[in-house]
Amino acid sequence: MTMTYVIDGAEVTGLDRFWQVIGAAVNGPDGYFGRNLDALADCLHGGFGTPDDGDYVIEWRAHDLSRQALGHEETARELRRRLARAHPGNRAALSTRLAEAEAGLGPTIFDELTGLFEEEAPGVLRLR
Structure with missing residues (x-):
């Protein structure tokens, strides 16, 4: 069964906040899912709160707000x-x-993040 993790784009007010929001989405309050691009790349491969088999998606809702904040x-x-x-x-x-x-x-930082998702875990990111 595919696991879905949700990022609320309205909560992403900057890069530091992005790390908090994605960490909480995947691993609960104060959770970790990377604090820099290299760490995020590692986490996207599974085993850091996501299924080891890679059967998951990250749904980034209101991503347009995040795109502005990470502009x-x-x-x-x-x-x-x-x-x-x-x-x-x-x-x-x-x-x-x-x-x-x-x-x-x-x-932009938003472009870097979304590009990293596609490079490291194609198809995992869903922009809504």
């Missing part, structure tokens, strides 16, 4: 955070992405 402004905030601790060899690329985000251009 270019939040992307720029996250890129500034990444830039502060980035390896020197990665700083130029991050600076370019940051300038794009500040100009309202390029992919």
Whole structure:
């Protein structure tokens, strides 16, 4: 039987809140389902609250609200955070992405998250 986990997009007000909301959706209050993109990728493979056989879906309701909250402004905030601790060899690329985000251009954190779902667990994410 397919398990369905629901993310309420109205509760996603930023990236930090996204980690809380998806953790709670999958593993209950204060639950964990990643706190960064690499950890989310690991969790999507199963065994971190989802069935090991991968028979689950994550339904992201009101995703349009999350798309706004995780838009270019939040992307720029996250890129500034990444830039502060980035390896020197990665700083130029991050600076370019940051300038794009500040100009309202390029992919957003929402795009990164949904792309990661498709890459790591195709068909699991359902945007509603």
